[in-house]
Amino acid sequence: MTRTTVVSRPLAGAAPRKGPRHSGRAQLDSLDDPYKQSKKRRGVAVCEQCGATYQDGRWQWSKAPAEQEAEWIVCQACHRIHDYYPAGELILSGAYVDAHRNEIVSLARHQESAERAEHPLNRIMEIGSATPGTLMIRTTDIHLPKRIGDAIRHAHGGTLRTHFDKQGYFVRVTWRHDAEESE
Numbered sequence: 001m002t003r004t005t006v007v008s009r010p011l012a013g014a015a016p017r018k019g020p021r022h023s024g025r026a027q028l029d030s031l032d033d034p035y036k037q038s039k040k041r042r043g044v045a046v047c048e049q050c051g052a053t054y055q056d057g058r059w060q061w062s063k064a065p066a067e068q069e070a071e072w073i074v075c076q077a078c079h080r081i082h083d084y085y086p087a088g089e090l091i092l093s094g095a096y097v098d099a100h101r102n103e104i105v106s107l108a109r110h111q112e113s114a115e116r117a118e119h120p121l122n123r124i125m126e127i128g129s130a131t132p133g134t135l136m137i138r139t140t141d142i143h144l145p146k147r148i149g150d151a152i153r154h155a156h157g158g159t160l161r162t163h164f165d166k167q168g169y170f171v172r173v174t175w176r177h178d179a180e181e182s183e
């Protein structure tokens with residue numbers, strides 16, 4: 001196996017900015033993550049940090065075939081986690097959040113597991129809260145915040161908004177629910 005270091009870096013000035021509403025998954029998929037390696041990889045590669053395998057043109061959890069020579073790299077999800085450079089965030093606020101925090105977090109984790117099984121690079125990198133009554137979920141990709149937000153709205157009600165900044169390749173989803181009990 002050959003060992004190479006991934007040197008791809010985010011584009012300069014990629015700080016999150018406000019963008020137009022833009023939430024279709026297919027549309028988002030056509031955009032390029034600045035953390036994605038620029039050259040299209042032909043062979044098999046394995047992330048030395050999380051073990052995800054790149055083969056047949058996509059990342060998967062299956063093991064690389066033993067007979068095939070694989071290259072050790074760091075995947076873009078591990079790279080973002082290392083740099084603490086999320087691609088998306090979901091900000092939850094309102095009185096309801098404190099009253100239902102555990103349920104909301106476990107719902108978010110459940111959605112993450114389902115997403116990650118199919119898309120190894122889509123992960124939660126942090127769940128935290130800056131102030132009482134808020135919860136912040138940061139992700140390595142631009143799809144999870146919307147997926148988690150949709151699931152929370154479906155189960156608990158509330159209002160969901162999505163803002164996507166195409167230039168900065170950053171999605172911010174906000175969810176708000178002010179009543180302490182379900183509507």
Ligand SMILES: [Zn+2]
Pocket residue numbers: 047048049050051052074075076077078079
């Ligand atoms: Zn990885």
